[in-house]
Amino acid sequence: MAIKDRKERDKLDRRKLIIESATRLFLELGYEKTSIRTIADDIEYSPATIYLYFKEKDEIFYIIHEQGFVLLNNEFAKHVHIENPFERLTAIGHSYLNFALDNPDYYDLMFIMRAPLQEISCLEKWDAGDSAFQVLVDTVSEGIDQRLLKEADKFMVALTVWSYAHGLVSLYIRERFQSMKKVDDQVLKNMLGQSMDFFLKSIQH
Amino acid sequence: MAIKDRKERDKLDRRKLIIESATRLFLELGYEKTSIRTIADDIEYSPATIYLYFKEKDEIFYIIHEQGFVLLNNEFAKHVHIENPFERLTAIGHSYLNFALDNPDYYDLMFIMRAPLQEISCLEKWDAGDSAFQVLVDTVSEGIDQRLLKEADKFMVALTVWSYAHGLVSLYIRERFQSMKKVDDQVLKNMLGQSMDFFLKSIQH
DNA sequence: TTTGCATACTAAACACTGTTTAGTATATTT
DNA sequence: AAATATACTAAACAGTGTTTAGTATGCAAA
Numbered sequence: 198m199a200i201k202d203r204k205e206r207d208k209l210d211r212r213k214l215i216i217e218s219a220t221r222l223f224l225e226l227g228y229e230k231t232s233i234r235t236i237a238d239d240i241e242y243s244p245a246t247i248y249l250y251f252k253e254k255d256e257i258f259y260i261i262h263e264q265g266f267v268l269l270n271n272e273f274a275k276h277v278h279i280e281n282p283f284e285r286l287t288a289i290g291h292s293y294l295n296f297a298l299d300n301p302d303y304y305d306l307m308f309i310m311r312a313p314l315q316e317i318s319c320l321e322k323w324d325a326g327d328s329a330f331q332v333l334v335d336t337v338s339e340g341i342d343q344r345l346l347k348e349a350d351k352f353m354v355a356l357t358v359w360s361y362a363h364g365l366v367s368l369y370i371r372e373r374f375q376s377m378k379k380v381d382d383q384v385l386k387n388m389l390g391q392s393m394d395f396f397l398k399s400i401q402h
Numbered sequence: 403m404a405i406k407d408r409k410e411r412d413k414l415d416r417r418k419l420i421i422e423s424a425t426r427l428f429l430e431l432g433y434e435k436t437s438i439r440t441i442a443d444d445i446e447y448s449p450a451t452i453y454l455y456f457k458e459k460d461e462i463f464y465i466i467h468e469q470g471f472v473l474l475n476n477e478f479a480k481h482v483h484i485e486n487p488f489e490r491l492t493a494i495g496h497s498y499l500n501f502a503l504d505n506p507d508y509y510d511l512m513f514i515m516r517a518p519l520q521e522i523s524c525l526e527k528w529d530a531g532d533s534a535f536q537v538l539v540d541t542v543s544e545g546i547d548q549r550l551l552k553e554a555d556k557f558m559v560a561l562t563v564w565s566y567a568h569g570l571v572s573l574y575i576r577e578r579f580q581s582m583k584k585v586d587d588q589v590l591k592n593m594l595g596q597s598m599d600f601f602l603k604s605i606q607h
Numbered sequence: 608t609t610t611g612c613a614t615a616c617t618a619a620a621c622a623c624t625g626t627t628t629a630g631t632a633t634a635t636t637t
Numbered sequence: 638a639a640a641t642a643t644a645c646t647a648a649a650c651a652g653t654g655t656t657t658a659g660t661a662t663g664c665a666a667a
Contacts, residue, residue, distance in 0.1 A: 204614085211615095233654065243617045245656080254654065308578060309514065326581055349600055356579070357570075357597045361562070363578075364569025373513060373568075374561070376531055392562045395554050399604040409643085438625060448646045450627080459625065 212250045214240055219257045220264065224302055228258065228312065258306060259313035265303035266325030269296050273332045282339035283346065283401060289336060290362060290393050297366035298386065309367055333359060347402050354400070361396050365389055417455045419445055424462045425469065429507055433463065433517065463511060464518035470508035471530030474501050478537045487545035488606060494541060495567060495598050502571035503591065514572055538564060552607050559605070566601050570594055 218239045222231045233254055237244040251257050272292040279285040297304040306313065307326075334355040340346035346354065366389075368374055374385055423444045427436045438459055442449040456462050477497040484490040502509040511518065512531075539560040545551035551559065571594075573579055579590055 208615095232652085234652090244654090245617055245619095246615080248655070249615075308573070309576060311576060314577060326578075347600075347604060350596070353593055353597055353600065356593065357566070357601055360569035360573055360597065361566040361601070362569065363573055364565035364567065365562075367572060368513070368565055368568055371514060371516060372519060373531075388558055388561065391555070392558055392565065395552075395558065396562055396566070399552060413644095437623085439623090449625085450646055450648095451644080453626070454644075 208250075215247055215250055216257065216260055220261050223258070223261055223306075227302060228306065228310065255313050261303075262306045262313045263325050265300065265307045266329060268300065268303065269293075269307070270325065270329055270332075272296055273329060281345070282336050282343060283397075286333075286336050286340060286346075286358070287394075287397050289333065290358070290397060291390070293362045294366060294389060294393055297370060298389075301370045304366065304370060308363055309371065330355070330359065344402050347400055358396075358400070362393070365392060413455075420452055420455055421462065421465055425466050428463070428466055428511075432507060433511065433515065460518050466508075467511045467518045468530050470505065470512045471534060473505065473508065474498075474512070475530065475534055475537075477501055478534060486550070487541050487548060488550040488602075491538075491541045491545060491551075491563070492599075492602050494538065495563070495602060496595070498567045499571060499594060499598055502575060503594075506575045509571065509575060513568055514576065535560070535564065549607050552605055563601075563605070567598070570597060 215236065219231060219236050222235055222239060226235070233244045233247055236257075237247055247257075272295075273289055276285050276288040276292065279288055334352065337346060337355045337358060338351045341348060341351055341354065369385070369389060380388075420441060424436060424441050427440055427444060431440070438449045438452055441462075442452055452462075477500075478494055481490050481493040481497065484493055539557065542551060542560045542563060543556045546553060546556055546559065574590070574594060585593075
């Protein structure tokens with residue numbers, strides 16, 4: 198049965214090949230311009246072959262979507278050692294902001310686009326996303342328990358913090374701040390950081 | 403020259419016909435499924451005819467985008483009479499939330515989608531959007547001047563408020579809260595309102 | 608060794624999309 | 638009546654995601 202094993206390994210290798218090509222092309226060209234034919238050209242297979250390894254285009258992008266959450270969770274993990282929950286929340290907030298500014302395409306796929314979401318609601322899996330949100334809920338909970346944050350329903354506060362952070366970066370990424378483009382990009386980016394601090398200070402007890 | 407006048411009127415009528423059809427189809431089917439051919443079928447003209455009245459698909463959707471801002475500005479206008487800036491801000495905040503929940507497709511086009519945005523950055527016009535943001539900046543400014551809101555850079559605070567509100571509704575619209583779907587939709591909607599009040603109370607002086 | 612079968616792959620097609628081109632009627636002007 | 642401008646469209650172009658039908662290839666049983 199060694200042959201069958203090798204074949205299964207080969208199959209996984211080709212699956213991996215597709216994912217790696219798709220990820221690279223996606224970060225290079227964006228979602229829209231990364232077509233099945235582009236990926237097929239890149240890995241030198243026919244477009245139909247890709248459908249032997251993935252049910253549909255969005256299944257590939259769901260995987261890239263998950264990879265993004267791994268990166269984000271890694272950033273969050275750097276702050277688990279911070280004892281003070283408010284300081285930890287501050288660090289997480291700025292990490293979230295920086296992640297979005299440094300990886301706008303990943304962020305788009307993870308939090309803005311509709312594309313890879315059918316996958317999630319069908320397959321009931323959303324672990325990586327839940328994990329990142331759980332870090333937020335835990336930190337907020339600790340903060341409230343230690344009276345470092347204003348008293349309120351913990352889940353609701355976490356939802357408020359996430360909403361604020363998401364709004365800030367998604368308006369930036371989707372260029373809704375660009376309209377008042379009297380301000381140049383670096384000034385605007387600095388203001389995003391100031392806004393983050395203002396927000397966190399506001400919910401501080 | 404009466405004939406020429408009539409012809410110009412007719413031309414505007416057909417332009418209006420296209421816009422009305424496109425708006426109706428967009429609110430019924432969404433952006434993706436409202437194709438040039440769908441509109442052409444609906445108004446019983448050929449697809450090529452539409453290109454005699456609009457340079458490209460996104461020019462039509464830019465106009466729908468503008469119509470959305472008229473609706474939103476109308477909602478905001480209902481609160482200009484409120485003397486107390488903090489109370490006015492609260493009313494505006496809840497109007498924004500309700501507008502998004504009642505008109506998710508408009509909201510998507512106005513604040514999330516990339517589609518009709520080339521138009522804006524090219525033609526330098528973004529009046530409706532600027533006007534809505536100006537209402538926010540003015541209200542925040544008054545609030546800070548009267549020490550009803552925490553002291554900080556006025557533009558930055560307005561940006562923070564908008565970011566929060568946008569994050570809240572866009573995460574809802576793009577179904578990022580649906581993952582923790584232990585909570586049902588009505589409970590979640592109530593929580594959005596509570597979050598809005600919590601946020602506003604937090605930035606209150 | 609040869610037959611049979613499953614695996615891996617692809618050319619071509621299907622049904623869409625936004626957009627352009629070239630050509631046809633109709634109406635107005637000369 | 639001839640020339641011109643207007644309004645419109647059939648058909649094509651280049652692209653998309655996806656499916657179908659068919660072709661080689663490698664392995665297992667006869």
